[in-house]
Amino acid sequence: MTRLALLGGEPLLTPAERPKWPNITEEDIGAVTALLRRGEITYNGSEGEVQALENGYRERLGAAHALAVNSGTSALHSAFFGLDLRPGDEVIAPAYTFLATAMPVFTCNGVPVLADVDPDTGILDPDGLAAHLTPRTKAVVVTHLMGFPADMERITAFAREHGLAVVEDCSQAHGAECSGRPVGRHGDVAAFSLQAKKQVTAGEGGVLVTDDRRIYERAVMLGHCIDRGEEDVTSDEYGAYGRTGFGLNYRIHPVGAALARGALARLDTVLTGRERNYGRLGALLDDIPGITPPVRQRHVDRVAHYVSYQPLYVAEELGGLPVDVFTAAVRAEGVPLTRPTSPPLHREAAFRSPSWHPGTYHPGDNTYRVYRGDEFPGVDAYIARALRLPTYSDERPDLMDAWAEGIRKVVTHAEELRDRHAAGALAA
Missing domain, CATH: 3.40.640.10 (Type I PLP-dependent aspartate aminotransferase-like (Major domain))
Structure with a gap:
């Protein structure tokens, strides 16, 4: 494939218009x-x-x-x-x-x-x-x-x-x-x-x-x-x-x-459009190393895709390429990939400060829980791997295919990105 946009090449895609939502009729x-x-x-x-x-x-x-x-x-x-x-x-x-x-x-x-x-x-x-x-x-x-x-x-x-x-x-x-x-x-x-x-x-x-x-x-x-x-x-x-x-x-x-x-x-029309879009994208991501579709557990009968589609990053499949470098490279290709930004609750001041409490209890009361911020390894593991793509409700097979190609281009150049990062030529 052509040179990565992050390294001076031409972006593979022209960024698409943002999803139209809410859909007021x-x-x-x-x-x-x-x-x-x-x-x-x-x-x-x-x-x-x-x-x-x-x-x-x-x-x-x-x-x-x-x-x-x-x-x-x-x-x-x-x-x-x-x-x-x-x-x-x-x-x-x-x-x-x-x-x-x-x-x-x-x-x-x-x-x-x-x-x-x-x-x-x-x-x-x-x-x-x-x-x-x-x-x-x-x-x-x-x-x-x-x-x-x-x-x-x-x-x-x-x-x-x-x-x-x-x-x-x-x-x-x-x-x-x-x-x-x-x-x-x-x-x-x-x-x-x-x-x-x-x-x-x-x-x-x-x-x-x-x-x-x-x-x-x-x-x-x-x-x-x-x-x-x-x-x-x-x-x-x-x-x-x-x-x-x-x-x-x-x-x-x-x-x-x-x-x-x-x-x-x-609602059902909206969900059907989203299911088709992200079912298609998920099938494409299944064939690309370093990224996997959101895990759909056996009890799930129907997903109601919310504002973001959240695949997971698998760094070990790309030789440990940092997730932020991967995300930046994919974005440079015109794919609107981001990462979650909201902190989990146990890292918010309301759950970490013994001197503050919004309810009727006083600081130091043994009913009030204070967290250090490192108690939940499952949360940390999920946040470290979660990625985000915007959700489109109208069927967009062309866009799903284009996103997959942009991601595939970056994956193909993963070794070069790792070398550049190791040499200090890329931000972490």
Whole structure:
């Protein structure tokens, strides 16, 4: 092949246009315009576009209850509140996830206890859960990372054995399936984010789903009141408190609900396009040393590729070529390859500083966990190898083929790159 662009040659590819997302359609614009013309810009109960969105999630997932809220974080907060956590209750959470998976536990007076992930997937490792059990453990929360489902059969079996609740963070995995069921239908309660990058988007929004009436009523009380509270909080335990709730306002905006309803109707089309693109790319990467497609474990029935497709780097197949040198060389060829940038939770100040705590506990309380930042080898192994490529929803076989050729060109020149790097002619 021709000389590498990183070493002065011509790039193999002209960088493609960025993926168009979110995909706002004329139907979406029409639905929003109709709301504005009717002056329908807020609801007090489950009605109109909010009711339609909630019905859509109930019907798609076969869930008894769905509650639309103003963000995925609010959905997770509502889920943890729904579990009725008490001061000092512990929730096992993956160390590698978005902060909203764990941080709302603090606001419920609980304690997130971080656990390691599978080094091949970055997803909570069922084999490591037992090490974190204490008499205070109340629940496990799991993230379906980048649209790849966790092994929910093993996680829920562990939870049932030990009397724990299971919260599914499905924020990155709308439409994913595992072990014969959609994500969101394996645990006790699930949260979906409708943020702008998600497969179903409201711009900002979220949805909680559960079959558990008590969890649902508590979730309603946390973020709703008046009409919605009186409609849905009817049990002997909580019925008297539905009107006031707990003073928060987690209602989703009707405009966001309308956008999400339209996106939910298109979800399968979006996922099919992504599956075809990255199925094709994965087959091509299988034949290229130094890089492998994301690991798809046996329990996974359907992947809902999120904002990034994350193959893994295999440095030993390229003689130990540093991942940053490989990434820079691939990018120079016009392939938009990057690496993850968000630190895992155990390296964030909230989990490393004994002098800070966002909840009700005081520094030094033995319920608060402080991490050094090197406790989780699975997290470190995954981050060291994970790569990122942008996700396209419209079918782009030409682009997938071009990316593979750009990567193959760099792999062909791996020895030259290693020599240049060893001689100090390339940055690490």
